[in-house]
Amino acid sequence: MTELELLIDFHKDAERQGPGSTADTLRALSFIDLNRNSPLKVADIGCGSGAQTIILAQNIAGRITAVDLFPEFLDRLRQKSAGLGLQDKITPLKASMEDLSFGREEYDIIWSEGAIYNIGFEKGIKYWKSFLKPGGYLALSELTWITNSRPREIEEHWNREYPEIDTASGKIRILEENGFSPAGYFPLPRSSWIDNYYEPMEERFEDFLIRHGNSEAAMRIVDAEKEEIRKYRKYKNYFSYGFYVAKKLPGE
Template structure:
C-alpha cells in the first residue's frame, strides 16, 4: 500500500483531519456580517470527513458544497449528513481544489479549515476568489507563526514541511493584496490541537499498526505523526493555526 493510501486509511475514521472545533468554526462565522436567516451558498474546500461542514449546516440556512479529492472522506461525510438529516443542505463533490469548475461569483462564503496549504495560501486565495461574490466572505485556517523568531528546530521543521508558513501579518497582507478586506483573525487554542486532533489520533495508532501488520511504511508514518505531536507540545508557544476571515471587496 502506498503512503498516500495509508494516510487516507489512517485519517478516514477520524472526526477531524486537522486542529479545530465547532466553537472555532462558529467563532469564524460570527465575524461575518450575514443574517443567519439568509439562504447562503457555501463552498467548503478540502472538507475531509466534514466536521466543520456539519457544524456550518447546523447553524446556517442554505446549501453547502463540500469538496474533497478523496472519496473515502466524502463517504464518511455523506454518512454523517444522512445521520444528521442534513441531506437538503450538504452536497459532496469529488474534485481537486486546484481544478474547480464553479461559476463566477457563485458563492456567498468560501470556507477551508486546515486545507489551503495543499495549494498554498496565496494560490488558494487567488484561485478561489473567482467563485466568490463581491461582498462575500472567505474563511481559512492555516498554520501560522505566532512569534517573529523561534528555536531553530521548529523553524527548520515547519519551513521544510510547508515553506509558506509565516506570521499572521504576512498572511493578512496577502489577503489585502488580493482584493480582500480582513475582518477577523484568531489563533486556535491548545485544546483544538490536543483534545480534538492529537489525542484521538494517538488512540488510533495501535489499531492502525496492527491492521497493517506493523509494516515498515506504516511504522514510519506513525513515527512521523508522533514526532509532529512532540514538536507541537514542545514549541506550541511559537505556532498555531490562525483563522483568517476576510471580505471580498473587488471582482478585479
C-alpha cells in the first residue's frame, strides 16, 4: 500500500476524519437564517465519511451533495445514510474540491468541516462563492489561532504546515474582503478534538498496526498521528478550529 492508501485505511472507519461534534454542526447551522423546511440545496465539500452530512440531512428538508475525493469515505457515507433512511436526501459525489461541476449560484448553503485547508482558505472561498446563491451561506471550520501570541514551537510548526493559519479576525477580514458578511463564529471546544477525534484515533492504533503487519510505513503513520496529538495536548490553549458562518452579499 502507498502512504495515501494507508492513511485512507486508517481513517475510513472513523466516525470523523477531523475534530468536530454534532453540537458544533448544529451550532453553526443555528447562525443560518434560511427556512430549513424549504427545499434547500446544500453542498458538503470534503465530507469524509459524512458525520456532519448526516446531521445536516436530519435537520434540513432539502438535498445535500456530499463531495469527497476518496470513494472509500463516500462508501461509508452511503452505508450510514441507507441505514438511517436518508439515502434520498444525500447524493455522494467523487470530485476534487478544486474542480467542481456545480452550476453558478446553484446552492443555498456550502458546508465544509476541517477540509478547506486542502485548497487554502482564501482560494476556497473565492472559488466556492460562485456556486452560492446571493444571500446563501458559507459554513466552514478552519485552523485558527485563538490567542494573539503563542510559543515558538507551535507557531513554527503550523506556519510551516499551513501558512494560512491566522486569528479569527484575520479570517473574518478575508471573508469580508471577498463579498461575505459574517453571521457567526466560535472556536471548537477541546472535547471536539480529544473526545471525538483523538481518543477514538488512539483506540485504532493497535488494530491498524496488526492489520498491516507492523510495517514501517504503518508505524510512521501512527507515529505522526501521536506527534500531532502531543502537540495538541501541549498547545491546546493556542489553537483550534474556528467555525465561520458567513452570508454572501447581493451582487457578489
